[in-house]
Amino acid sequence: MSAACARKVGRPVRSSSTSKGSTLASETPALTGLWREAGQARAKEARLEVDEAFIAAVLDAEAHTLATAPLRDADVSARIGSIARRVTFPDGSVFETKDNDGIDRLLRGAGSRTAGVVSGLEQFRPRLIAFVLLTIVFCVAIYRYAVPALVEVAIWATPPAVTTAISQSVMVSLDNSVFAESTLPEARRKALSDGFSQLSALTPRGETQTPGSPAYTLNFRRGGSIGPNAFALPDGTVVLTDELVELAGSDDEIVLGVLAHEIGHVDHEHSLRQLYEAAGTAGLIMLIGGDIGAGTEDLLTQGAALVALSHSRGAEREADRFSVELMHKAGRDPAAVARFFELLQKKLGDTGSDDFLSTHPATPERIAETRRYAKEIEAAGK
Ligand SMILES: [Zn+2]
Incomplete structure (x- = not known):
């Protein structure tokens, strides 16, 4: 985990009011990307912001709100390499951005558990080791106990x-x-x-x-x-x-x-x-x-x-x-x-x-x- 990421973990994003007429703002520059209405192919340039209450909003160039929802209600795609991330709102509209790090920062700020595969693996590592160890123990147990038990059943049967x-x-x-x-x-x-x-x-x-x-x-x-x-x-x-x-x-x-x-x-x-x-x-x-x-x-x-x-x-x-x-x-x-x-x-x-x-x-x-x-x-x- 990088220092930049760690710094913001668990902290709400402060308002920096870069956009007039909107209560939505972010401590970090808003994420830029494309927004599509549900079922529409045409994309619109837009930016994503999240406020202190973790309400996410997509705004157009004139700061009009295109979509908004609590971040926890939006569906954020997992981080897979450099593939653009998709934030799907309850109304079916989708905001897409290549700013993977930006998305992860937002999610960490919101305490989300879906903050990317890479950082996810970092948190997962001790559990992964435990899982592998348990799997080995389980396999040994099958050979040690299940096969002899099956043999006894087969003899009986x-x-x-x-x-x-x-x-x-x-x-x-x-x-x-x-x-x-x-x-x-x-x-x-x-x-x-x-x-x-x-x-x-x-x-x-x-x-x-x-x-x-x-x-x-x-x-x-x-x-x-x-x-x-x-x-x-x-x-x-x-x-x-x-x-x-x-x-x-x-x-x-x-x-x-x-x-x-x-x-x-x-x-x-x-x-x-x-x-x-x-x-x-x-x-x-x-x-x-x-x-x-x-x-x-x-x-x-x-x-x-x-x-x-x-x-x-x-x-x-x-x-x-x-x-x-x-x-x-x-x-x-x-x-x-x-x-x-x-x-x-x-x-x-x-x-x-x-x-x-x-x-x-x-x-x-x-x-x-x-x-x-x-x-x-x-x-x-x-
Ligand atoms: Zn003998």
Whole structure:
């Protein structure tokens, strides 16, 4: 803001009676410009004056009043570069002047809030900064709270038919591309299936399952390129590869520990949650609205296969704890999943890239934490 402008802010304009016969005058020279009657194209040279009471008047060369109104009732156009300013009077007549500074001086004198974009920005700056900061906070809040909330709504709103459809199409595509039929001996499969049924019956979903539609189903496959692995799909379909069973030798307990871990991923809706997080806000809104577009559908069916194989560290920790609790509940070794990770590390080291170890990293901390929790559960159970 210039010193010249600041000097007059908030002060009424003094009369300097340069025009005889008129009570209207201004401390500063009157603004010269053109005046047009409402609806008339022909313009007349005129000047604008404002008195102490902030009554604006347009006068012609003979000091005849052409238009007059309280300044607050006149509509003054905003300052945009050097474009002429228009003062529109209630009678529809318009005074136009290129004296932008003069208009701003008048408006400031009248305490108007419309005193030009430039000076307006000066006053606006602290509010502008606050506005930008608030916008950033708002966006962060949306990502921090709204997306997770939408994910929870989507999970809640997902009908079982959708999770079944996702899981079935994932199985079909994996069967067509990666898997082969299991070659495990029948007896081994039977023993593992029995153990799996015992575990799944003890889960919240298993407790409400009805005969004929089990909460979890165990599927044996030869893993091919995905090697020793196990994963779960959102509808409770659990896949176990022959390679993982072979890696475990004759120890069914550690295979069951892994299966309990996979059941944990389903129980905590990890796949669905991860899938929906990947779908993003737009996909979620479509999903909740029941309008599944082609893109969302692709993501759901193809993405499900990927997310089933890689969960976040937090999800892995939850599934580990679930395995410990479920194995303990079933009267089995709660530390079985930790033993499996130790076995993986010993046998595979860091050689495998597509195996269970790479998708479920068996860090020493993770093994130690699982063992610690198993001890705690056992101590509490005695
Ligand atoms: Zn896992």
